[in-house]
Structures are given as structure tokens and as C-alpha cells.
Amino acid sequence: MEVVRLTVNGDERVCGVPAHYTLLETLRYGLGLTGSKQGCDKGDCGACTVVLDGKAVLSCLTPILEAEGRHVRTVEGLASGVEPHPLQDEFDLHGAAQCGFCTPGILCSAAALLDREPSPSREDIREALAGNLCRCTGYEKIYDAVEGAAARCRA
């Protein structure tokens, strides 16, 4: 068992987890943050994507000890109070979440994109989401939502 300290969605957390745990396992089983999903547990699907120190990472491939002392942002940390993040609101508006299982990871990839590129082209968005598999939408509604959110974030 290891005691790890990390900042999750702005809160400093201390958590005792087995040393072999990944960041995803720590979030889901150690901290009860089940928003980040496990779709494959081997870094292929992107459903577990979180933002680690500003970069989108696969939390299922991140050993927990690598996250020690760092800042993690998950889907639960995107909103401000009861107001959803513009990305979340636009996903809702455009029907970009069908089954919703890939959505938390896609939102984190998109949030990291908008942080580094406030005016992404559709190609930029496609590139940024290439590590997140969505099986429901065909991606069109997701692009619309990210574009809508980018416009709102710039305004």
C-alpha cells in the first residue's frame, strides 16, 4: 500500500492505494470519482482520459506514483458550481453524448485542446480527439459541440 498525495479538481487528496494501481483505479476505487471510465484498461479507447498538469493523458496507463504531487482534472471538475463547462453544455445541446461512456474522456481531451488552442479548426479537433474512440455518434455532433464551446470560451 502506498500513500499518495495529488490535487484532484482543485482538492488536495491523500489516498492509500496498492502501489500497482493506475491513476484510473485510484480515481475510481480510491476516491470514488467514477466519471472517468474504463473501456479497455490498456490505453486503446481513451474513455479514461483525464487532464494531468494541463495535458490530456490516459489514466489507465498512468501508474499512480507518476501522478504523485501533480494536478489532475477529471470530468467531475470541469463545471463551475452548478454551471456546466461550455463543453459540457454544448455536448448536451448537440446530442454529442449518446451512450455517454466515451464522453468524459472526450471532454477532457477537448478541454486540454481549448486550453492550448482557443480557436481550433475542425482538423485540429479531429487530431485532438484521435485517441478517443466513440462508437455511437460518427463524431459529427462532437465536432459541432467542441466548435460551439470554443466560440463561447472565446466570447
Added chain:
Amino acid sequence: MPSVTPGGAAPAREFSTIGRRMRKVDGLAKATGRARYTDDIQLPGMLHGKILRSPHPHARIKSIDASAAERLKGVHAVTTGRDMPVPYGIIPWTPDEHPLCLDRVRYVGDGVAAVAAVDEETANEALGLVEVVYEELPAYFSPHEAIAAESGPFIHEPRRPGRNGNVTKVVRLEFGDVEAGLAESAVVVEGDYFFEGTTHTPIEPHCAIGMAERGGRLTVWSATQVPHYLHRELARVLDLDPALVRVVQPPVGGAFGGKSEPFDLEFCVATLAMKTGRPVKILYTREEVFYAHRGRHPFHMRYRTGADENGMLAAVDAEIVLDGGAYASFGLVTTYYSGQLLTAPYQMPAYRFHSTRAYTNKPACGPKRGHGSVQPRFAFEVQLDRIAERLAIDPIELRRRNFIGADTRTVNDLRITSNGFLECLDAVEAASGWRRKFRKLPFGRGVGVAGSTYISGTNYPVYPNDMPQSGVQLQVDRSGRVSVFSGASEIGQGADSMVAYVVAEELGVPLEHIRVLAGDTDFTPVDLGAYSSRVTFMLGNACIDAARRLKQQVQEAVAEAWDAKPGEVLLAGGLAMRKGDTGVSMSVRDAFNLAEAKFGTLGATGSYDTPKDVHGSYRGATIGASPAYSFSAHVAEVRVDPETGFVDVEKIWIAHDCGRALNPVLVEGQMEGSAYMGFAEAVMEEHVFKTAEQGRAGLHNAPSLLDYRIPTSLDTPALESLVIESVDPEGPYGAKEAGEGPLHPSIPAIANAIHDAVGVRMNSLPFSPPRVWAALQNRTAAGAEGAGDGVAKAGRREREGGSGGVAKAVTP
């Protein structure tokens, strides 16, 4: 007349809710991480279960010794097939599987034992201590070999002595005189086609939790599309009182047909929970999801299609072999669907199909989006393209000429009501710029068209009964809030939202005042599940039924207060209004309170059952019968690299007649998701297994999301939805299905576009670079002789004075 609403603009405003671009009732819960899927549920004291799986494709189980596993610290229980000896199968006539194998395993991955332990690691360790002694048996990986082995050995014991135990279903049906039709045809096109298997690949792996209580109560949470069927089978197989069994279906993270029958994990968590008294969870690994499968059957198809000199279809003859995998699953239905669903949107005076489903020692195939009809549709639409080519008729024009029409019967006696197929063709023709592209793009670029039809639910349930197919219950609160208890399964398609839209429309209540509780067999009426595109049509009608009963009471109570007739009371926009006198109104809340004062606590149930007289009387006529059919037409535009054989699908225009778009946002989402999935099957996905020559026969070739390549955002073409509304006379507000139909044309449209681009006919899926490259080489090598189509293209371009492409067309 159907109206075209490109881009899904709202139709004429005859409704207050229906037809608007609306949010979903669960959209924000999913976008904020609040939605709790099955694996997100943690119960106090919960144990983790794991299933031991067969390493052999076909073997007898000689013995299972679990004593060492049972002794491992942290292990609470082990179960084997002996604990659950009652066979099951989603189709009641073909129960051929057990929760865990009794004495024989039939594919690599078949379950033989399950353990429950304090954590996943311990459970995995325990699996390694279960000793199973197998005696290997000969295995079949080709359906043709399985069928040819008439005297065995068989994968299943024949149901009657003397039968071939490797054949699960044979259907032979003929309508009209096919041989005469072919003999009289001006052109007869013959072709062999192969549709490779593909799998659903929902991003959420299957997961289930069992919890047992004293007195025989059992609760199972499961990521299932069919809570009602699961409820029945759990009770039957485990010999429990169904009134004490509860199935809860949390939000499902994608299904596509892959979660539409009971799976081993659901029986195992139930049994392990009953043995231990602790909640038990089993979550499939991604690898297990691939082995659980129940996806698209590989189809070997031979078609002969005859037409007169004007391109009017005269006769169609199909010979199909289905590779079913190790169990029956829905295979009886698949075998019928392989032929029954081809008879629209085109007229065909004579039609015959002969379909044979074989068992093989691979994971069982079942229903994947567009169950059983995606494969023949691919072959048939390529056949149509070849006829158009031979007769020098534009392929869209050929399809128009053969349009079967609305309010008619198909050759196999299916009743067609609304039909917006012509409008679908018009829409894709215009939007894609077809006339300036077809046969006019330079070599390497092309467009292709295809059409299709699909059912809006099946007229008959999986088990025979005279009860409704779908039911809902409404409950009204004095606050003005309406709760809907729905038995239907939200799997991402928007079932819960559809319920809210319909009830809001009928009762004039704002959407935010509707609550939907769904998928809990203790609290919701029965709906048969999210399969065969039945939910909007059936549950939508059940909602209208319930809401109108309730509305009647509200109208009566308000009419009394206003000294008016009930029919003069309108409910819309949160108000009760007097018809013809908008000055007289009250809030819906006040109206509900008047009704409660008059009638007592307010509530209503509603149900829907299918018409039973809309098909022929021959054996099998009920399979394929639906209360309404959707229609689709797609145009695909591709770029083919002749050097590598790589097919880049640039765009798919998707026109779909959904009757009426209750919420165009969700309809477009279904259309785009369908076209995406069809595209994926066309060029990328293969659910294939290693052969003996490759070592370890029966192992999945690529059981991961990296190796089984599903399209990323970079692979997926641009998709444009064109919603067509034919307003069906029996659908809720005219609605039909949108979730499966628009998958079908993607694949043949791409095949036909490849032909337009480089002049080769792709008859085997997927159109992967090696296959396309080989086809290009063969065409070049065969020259004029074996490649009529390709040469025709080059010749045609010469005639048309085509640009640049001609030289390339005849050069390697």
C-alpha cells in the same frame, strides 16, 4: 407527401414539443460524469467475480476440480455448470447453451467456472487454481466444412436423430416463379459475395452485479438491452420465483445488439451472490467482450438478379450460408432476416432465398445493428449497380424505376405503409452533386449509391404471448410534475428522452417537469427491450395511449370548471386553454389539481401491441413483419489510391425516411452513427479467428481496440444527414425507426463508389488495402477478358472523352 428537411430543420409547427431540436433528459448527467453505469456502482461488502474460460475451440470436459481455488484465502465461492443445469437461449425454440458449460466447450472463451473473491487479483489467482481436464474434439471453423460433415462429429447433438447437428437452421422460401423470371430477363447478373463478421464493440464492457437477500429475493444490475428477457431467463434457469427477481438496467454505455440476450456473467453473479450472501460484480475485460460477441454473422452469398431491358427487376435468387458460431443465439431469426428483409424498397415479381446457418467453433454470432439484413443488402445493391452498368442506366434512376411504392405489399407479403424512398433518392442525388460526379470524376475518385429498408420493430415478441409489446405508467404530482415509469432500455439512443417528448407534447407540460424512471423490473411495466428498432414506434405509441387517458380526465375536470366541452380544453405550453378563446386559461398545474379533486390520485397506464394481420400466412411469414418500414438512400464519395489500394471515404450523404423526426438532433445522431458503423464494416473491421496453420486455432485474431480497428475521428468520413419525413399512419406522430436502417446503404454505396473510382467490383468485405490492391492487379492482368466492368469504365471514359483518368485506368 413527405417533406425534405435538409440538415434536420424542424418541420412545420403543428406541435409544441415534437419536431423541435431538443436536449436529452440525460445529456447533462452524461456530460458531467454523474450518470452511474453498472461498473460505477459499488455496494457494501461487494465481491469480485471472474469466469474461467476454455482454451480449446471444441473439447469434452472430463473433470473440474475447484478445491484448491476454494481453499485460496479471499475466495468466497466457486460455481460451475452443475449449479445451473437448465439450458437457455434467447429464442425459446433453440435453447442450446448453459450459463457455464456442463460437459462440452464449443469455442475458445466458453465459460466453465466462476469464482467470487474479495478483489479482482484474488479472483484471477483463483481461476488459475481451478483444474479442468479436457479431451479435445475436432473443431470446425468454416460453415461449409461443418455442413459437409453430415455424419459428424457434431458441435451440438442433432435435435432429431439423423439430422446434421452442425446445421442450426435452414430456410427456403420462394415467391413467384423465379426460374421463369430469370429466363425472360434481358439481363441476368450473377455474383458471389462474402460479408466478413464484425462485432459491436460498445465502449462499455459488459458488467453485472448480483445481490441476494433472505427469502429468495435477487437483484441483478446489468448493462443489458433486454431487462425483461433477462428477468424471465434468470428466474427460469435459476428456478426462482420471478416475482422475487428484480433486474435493474443502469445507463448502458453502448450496445448495438451486443447486449440483447442473457450472458454468462448475469447468471454467475446471481449464483455467486446467492452462495455467498454478498453482492458480486463481474466486469468483462475487453478481451472477454470480443469473445462474448453475438455480432454480425459472416455470410457467403450467391445472387442471381434478372431485369428487363428497362432495368425493371424480374427475379431475384439468393443462396446464403451463415456462419453462426457455437450457439443458436438469435440465429433462427437471422436466417429468416437474411432473406425476408430484401423485398423493399424495390418491386420484384419473383424472389427466392435458401439460407443455411451452420454452427462453427467460434463465438456465437447474433444481432448487430441491422440484424441479418445488412449482409444481403450489400450484395443486392452491388447487383443493382451491375445491372445499371450493363443497361447503361443511371443507378439512381434504376432504383427510382423499381420503387415499390407506399401502401402496398411486398412479394413476400409484408405490408408497407408510408414510404419516402423516392425523396431519399432525390435528397442524396441533389446534396451530393451526383449528376456532375457520377462517371465524371477523374480516375481514383468516384461516387456510389445504395438504398435499403428496415423494420420498425417486429410484430411478434421473442416468446409467444398476447400481451402488449410495450407499456408505460404515468403519475402526476400536484406540483405539475409528471413521472413516467418506462420499461424500455436507454442505451444511448434516447429512449428516455423520447418518452419525455411525447408526454410533454400530449399533456402540455414543459420538458423540465417530466421525470423518467426506466429499466427496473420492480417498478416499470414491461417493454420487450431495445432491439429491432422497436422502441420509438412501440413505446412512443404506449406513451401517447397513457397520456391521452390522463388528458381526458384533465379535460373533463377543466371543462366542468369552465362550463365547456372536454374537447374544447387544449393543453399546451404549460397551460390549459379554451379552444377559440385564448383569454380563458389556467396553468397545467391548476388543471391537474382540478382533475385530482374530481377523480382522485391521477395516473394512467398505456400500452402498444402490434397489428397481427400484416403479413402472409406461409411458415415464416411473421418474421420480417413490422408495423412500419423505414427507408434510406446513401451516396458515398471515395478516393482510391491505386498504388496501395487504400480507400479513403471522403463523405457519405445519408437520407433516411424516419416517418417523423420527434427530435431531429437525435435522428441525425442515429443516422450519422449508423453510417459511421457501416463505413467501419466496409473498409476496416474484421472479426476473424486464427486458423490451425497460424497456430492456436480458434483464437480471436485481434481481441483489442487497437488491433480490431474501429474508426477514430481521423478515419471517419464527413457525414451529412438528410431527414425525410413520410409521416407514417401508425407511428407516434408518424415516426418510424432511425437507429438501424441508415447503416445498410453505407457499405454497398462505398462498394459502388469504388467501382466508379477505379473500375473494380469489390465483392468481399472489408475493402481493405490488400483486397482492393489485389482486385486492381487482377483487373489489369485480366485485361479485357475477366474485367468487363473495369474495361467498360475505361471505354466509357474514352467515349466521353474523360480527362486524364483513361490512361491511368489501363495502366498498373
